[in-house]
Amino acid sequence: MSNTSENPNPSSSSAKITLKTSDNELFEVEEAVAMKFCTVKQYFEDEKDNDVAARGSSTVIPLPNVHSAVLARLISYCKKLPQSNAVADNHEEEETKKKERKQYGTPGDLVDLISAANYLDFKEGLEFFNQALADHIQNKSVEYVRKFFGIKGDFEPHEEEKYREEYAWAFEGVDED
Amino acid sequence: MDVSFPLNSGKNRKFRKKQNAKKSRKRIEDLPDPIIQHILSYLSTEEAVRTSILSKRWKYLWTSIPKLDFDEGELDRRMMFMKFVERVLALHDPSDIKNFSLSCNVQYDTSRINAWICSVVEHKVQELDLYLRNFQEPLALPPCLFTCESLEVLVLHMFHSLKLPSSISFSSLKFLALEKVIFSDDHSTQQLFTGCPILEDLSIIDCIWKNVKAVFDASIQFFKRDAEYDFLDAHRVFKLLSGLGNVETLTLNVGALEVLSYAKELFAHLPVFYKLTRLNFESAFPIEFDREALLTITRNSPCLNYLSFGTVALFELQLVCLPTYCGNHDGIMNPVPSCFVTNLKTIEIFGFCGDEKEMHAVKILLGNASVLERIVIICDEFYFEFHGDLKKKPKEIFEQILLFPRGSRSCTVHFLLGICNAPRVTVTLVTCNGTFIPMNI
CATH class of the missing domain: 1.20.1280 (Monooxygenase)
Incomplete structure (x- = not known):
C-alpha cells in the first residue's frame, strides 16, 4: 500500500489519483484517465485550489454513486479510448464498432455503466454506452424491448392498438424475436 | 487485461463478493x-x-x-407514409431538428412536402437531404428554405427544374450537392451560387444546364469540386475552372476536362491554382494522363502535394479508372509540372490492373516526381479474380514496379490489393518497402 502515498518516479504523465467507490474500494488511476471524468476533474481542481491536494495522490476522491465493478469497467474502457472519436466513415468501420459495443454485455450492465458515466460526466463513455444500448433496441419489436429491459406496458389494450394504428408506418417490417 | 485493481483487493476479497451480490x-x-x-x-x-x-x-x-429520416421506399403504402411524416413533425417538441432526410414520391403532394420543409426550417435544420421523385405537378420549393440561416448542408436530388425565389441567402451553407437538377435560367442560377458566401464544398452531378449560359463568377472562394458529368461546352468548363482559382482540394471528372480539348486556345488562360494542395482525377474510363488538359491543370498547381487517380466518391460501385500514358515521349513529360519537383509527396492510384499503358504511366510518375515520399497503388481485386491467378500476378507487377527508376530516393511503394471504390478499400495484401506480406483481414 506504500505505493499510494509515495511515487518514486513522479512525472506529470504518470501522476496517480485515488478514487473511492460506493463499496469502499480504492482505485489508483492515472491522472490522464481520471480527468476524463469531469466530475472527478472538477473535484480535483477544487481541491487543488484549496491547496489540499498539493501532493497529488494523497487525496482520495469519493465516488459514492459508483460501484467498484462498474468503475473497473469504465476505467478499462477509458484506457482503450481511441485518439479520435471520429464517426465511422464506412460500413466496415461501423460494423467493427458495433462488435466492440456488443462486448459490454447485458442491458443491465449497460444501464449501470450509463448511470455511472452520467454521474461521472464522462462524455465519450456516455456516448459509447448509450449507443450500445440503442443497438439492443434496433429493429426489435415492442414486446421484445419490453421483455429485454423489463419495462411494464401500462397502456390499455385499446389505447395501444390506437397508437399502433397511428404510427402504422413505424411498425412495418419489425423482427418479432 | 490492464484493468485498474482495487488496492486493497486481497484483504477484501470475501467482503467484496458479498457487496457485489448486494449491489442494486x-x-x-x-x-x-x-x-x-x-x-x-x-x-x-x-x-x-x-x-x-x-x-x-x-x-x-x-x-x-434531433434527426429525422423518412424513406418511402418501394412499398406501396403512401397514405401510411404521408400520415407518419406529418404526425412525427406535428408531435416533435420545439427543440431543433438538426438533420432531416426525406426520400419520397412527390405526386400531387407538393404543398404537403413544402409544408414539411417549412416546418424543419422553423426547427433550425442544419442538414437537409431531399430526394424527390415522380412529380405529377410542378414543384417550387418554399422561399423560406432559401433564406434558412441554420442550414449548413443541403443535398437536393430531383429530376425537376429548380425554381428559385427572388431572394437567396444561405448564410451558413458549407456543403451543397445538386443531383439531376434542371437549372432554369442564368439569372437565378447565378443568384443561387452567389447566395452561398461561405460554401466550401459543391457537388453538381448529372444536372441539366441547357437553359444556362454562364454561371460561375469569381464570387466563389473556397471550393472542393466533385464530379462533373454534363458540362458539354468547353467554354462553360473553362468558366467554371476560372472561378475556382482559390480552391484547396479539387476533384475533377476527366470526362468534363476532355471537353476542354475542343477549345485548345483556352488552355493558356486557365488560372494558376496557388492554393491547391490535393488534386483527384476521377473517371469511369482509363485516364490518359498525357492529355493536354490534365497536364495543364497539374502544371498550373504549383503547391500540389497529393495527386490521385481513381474514384474516391462515396457512391457505391463506380467503375474504376486508371492513369495511362500513351505518349511517345519516352518517359519525359515536357515540361515536368513544377509541383513534381517541389511539393508532390503522395500519389495514389486506384483500380490498377497492371497493363502496359498503366505501367508506363507509373514509370513516368515515379521517374519525374523527385520529392515523392510515397506512391500507393491499389490493385483492382475484381480484375485479378476474373483473370485467375490471384496471388501471382500482382506480385509480378509489384516486383516490376520496384525496378522502375525513381526520381526520389526516399519514395516508398505501397502496393495493395483491394476493391477499388475507395470508401471500402478492403486490403488483402499489404506490401511496402519491398516486402510482400499476404494479409487476410
Whole structure:
C-alpha cells in the first residue's frame, strides 16, 4: 500500500489519483484517465485550489454513486479510448464498432455503466454506452424491448392498438424475436 | 487485461463478493429522461417512434430526437407514409431538428412536402437531404428554405427544374450537392451560387444546364469540386475552372476536362491554382494522363502535394479508372509540372490492373516526381479474380514496379490489393518497402 502515498518516479504523465467507490474500494488511476471524468476533474481542481491536494495522490476522491465493478469497467474502457472519436466513415468501420459495443454485455450492465458515466460526466463513455444500448433496441419489436429491459406496458389494450394504428408506418417490417 | 485493481483487493476479497451480490441493479427505467432521449437519438426515426408505445413514460420521449429520416421506399403504402411524416413533425417538441432526410414520391403532394420543409426550417435544420421523385405537378420549393440561416448542408436530388425565389441567402451553407437538377435560367442560377458566401464544398452531378449560359463568377472562394458529368461546352468548363482559382482540394471528372480539348486556345488562360494542395482525377474510363488538359491543370498547381487517380466518391460501385500514358515521349513529360519537383509527396492510384499503358504511366510518375515520399497503388481485386491467378500476378507487377527508376530516393511503394471504390478499400495484401506480406483481414 506504500505505493499510494509515495511515487518514486513522479512525472506529470504518470501522476496517480485515488478514487473511492460506493463499496469502499480504492482505485489508483492515472491522472490522464481520471480527468476524463469531469466530475472527478472538477473535484480535483477544487481541491487543488484549496491547496489540499498539493501532493497529488494523497487525496482520495469519493465516488459514492459508483460501484467498484462498474468503475473497473469504465476505467478499462477509458484506457482503450481511441485518439479520435471520429464517426465511422464506412460500413466496415461501423460494423467493427458495433462488435466492440456488443462486448459490454447485458442491458443491465449497460444501464449501470450509463448511470455511472452520467454521474461521472464522462462524455465519450456516455456516448459509447448509450449507443450500445440503442443497438439492443434496433429493429426489435415492442414486446421484445419490453421483455429485454423489463419495462411494464401500462397502456390499455385499446389505447395501444390506437397508437399502433397511428404510427402504422413505424411498425412495418419489425423482427418479432 | 490492464484493468485498474482495487488496492486493497486481497484483504477484501470475501467482503467484496458479498457487496457485489448486494449491489442494486439499475434498470433502463431508472435512467433520467435526457439519457433515454440521447439513446433514442441513435435510432432511426421509425425505431425511436416505436418506443412510444412501450409505456406511458415513453410516449413522448422520442419527440426530441434531433434527426429525422423518412424513406418511402418501394412499398406501396403512401397514405401510411404521408400520415407518419406529418404526425412525427406535428408531435416533435420545439427543440431543433438538426438533420432531416426525406426520400419520397412527390405526386400531387407538393404543398404537403413544402409544408414539411417549412416546418424543419422553423426547427433550425442544419442538414437537409431531399430526394424527390415522380412529380405529377410542378414543384417550387418554399422561399423560406432559401433564406434558412441554420442550414449548413443541403443535398437536393430531383429530376425537376429548380425554381428559385427572388431572394437567396444561405448564410451558413458549407456543403451543397445538386443531383439531376434542371437549372432554369442564368439569372437565378447565378443568384443561387452567389447566395452561398461561405460554401466550401459543391457537388453538381448529372444536372441539366441547357437553359444556362454562364454561371460561375469569381464570387466563389473556397471550393472542393466533385464530379462533373454534363458540362458539354468547353467554354462553360473553362468558366467554371476560372472561378475556382482559390480552391484547396479539387476533384475533377476527366470526362468534363476532355471537353476542354475542343477549345485548345483556352488552355493558356486557365488560372494558376496557388492554393491547391490535393488534386483527384476521377473517371469511369482509363485516364490518359498525357492529355493536354490534365497536364495543364497539374502544371498550373504549383503547391500540389497529393495527386490521385481513381474514384474516391462515396457512391457505391463506380467503375474504376486508371492513369495511362500513351505518349511517345519516352518517359519525359515536357515540361515536368513544377509541383513534381517541389511539393508532390503522395500519389495514389486506384483500380490498377497492371497493363502496359498503366505501367508506363507509373514509370513516368515515379521517374519525374523527385520529392515523392510515397506512391500507393491499389490493385483492382475484381480484375485479378476474373483473370485467375490471384496471388501471382500482382506480385509480378509489384516486383516490376520496384525496378522502375525513381526520381526520389526516399519514395516508398505501397502496393495493395483491394476493391477499388475507395470508401471500402478492403486490403488483402499489404506490401511496402519491398516486402510482400499476404494479409487476410
